[in-house]
Amino acid sequence: MYDVIIIGGSYAGLAAAMTMGRSIRKTLVIDSGKPCNAQTPYSHNFITQDGEKPGAIASKAKQQVLAYPSVNFKEDLVNEVSGHDGNFKVSTRSNEHYQAKKIIFATGVKDIMPEIEGFQACWGIAAIHCPYCHGYEVRDKKTGILINDENALNFAKLILNWTDDLTIYSNGKARFNSEEIKNLGVHINEKAIQHIEHNKGYMSHLQFQDGSKSKLDALYHRTAYEQHCKIPEQLGCEITETGHIKVNEFQQTSIEGIYAVGDSSSPLRSVTLANASGAKAAFTLNHELIMANY
Structure with missing residues (x-):
């Protein structure tokens, strides 16, 4: 049983994972390795990383996150999530099965060219x-x-x-x-x-x-887009008129125990904001886990 499973391991997901690691929470990040900015040569407007290659930023972030022993990373694709707050079940394409108290979707959106x-x-x-x-x-x-x-x-x-x-x-x-x-x-x-x-x-x-x-x-050009992962909507997470996962100011979705961060939950697409949303969700999630013990 993990404290949290983070589905999606790009900027928002890794930012959430770092906070969870520093909170000594048993965390699993599952990522399929298809970031939306894979083709972008340089990332900008991200302080300390301005002009760096997106892949280099993500690689360094992953290295730093995995320095925290309570965080694990799996390269895989999640194809099903079931259960409820405190006991979610996650299945993957490689037929692996996991359990977690909380879920964070950091799955992004898919551009339609x-x-x-x-x-x-x-x-x-x-x-x-x-x-x-x-x-x-x-x-x-x-x-x-x-x-x-x-x-x-x-x-x-x-x-x-x-x-x-x-x-x-x-x-x-x-x-x-x-x-x-x-x-x-x-x-x-x-x-x-x-x-x-x-x-x-x-x-x-x-x-x-x-x-x-x-x-x-x-x-x-502002491309049309769709959710990269359909699972949040299948679970009953409310979707906004713009096609994003609806969240409150703490990145909580309409389903208790499920959070959404990054591009999947915001029309403002930037590395800086993705990182901020991931950290914000993890702060709130860890507080929930703490309060559940009292």
Whole structure:
């Protein structure tokens, strides 16, 4: 019987595991090894680690977490969770079975890429989602936003903080107020995109279906996404309108004894916030375990 099983071993999960290790709690981290930022070359806006490779950060974190003897790590995929607060059962793809008093889901979300050839190869490199994570590196460069909905205006206002060489690519007839955006000095291109020309994820041009091209250094896009793991919803955890696991200020879900941290529970996707959510959940969880003894 573990005190807690943490499902997902990237930043949020490892942050939770470190707090549990320092609280001398018997902890198991189960991770399938598929972080959403695996393709991203450098991580930014994370103090002391700015510009470091994501894999290097995770590797060092794992090493530090496993220095605490009460924490164990398994490379596996969880396929079932059952039970209730104080007695959860966890089964994995390799037919291993574990028990835990508490569960933390740190399973993240899965990005759904637009059907544009070359986009996935550029994702996290030159096709980016967050100016706070990547905007400084492409400041003042020829930049685009791939969007075609009513959020285009506000997205344009945001990105103008980093560059004034900005074009919105609607990939078809615009479904937003073009005049308001043009008044900002932002160009609008409604041509259908055929593919992205790039070299190892660093783009050079957008190629359109009519044969024309547009030079481009960076393309912002907010991808559609889905929960990487369906188990929380299957257990009855409430899901928000944005598709995230609903949690309170302490990362507790609607199911007693189950917590959710990181991207699975927040639309604000950053390493810093993922770490904070993992630590916050572990603080609260450990307090619950302590109080249960009295």
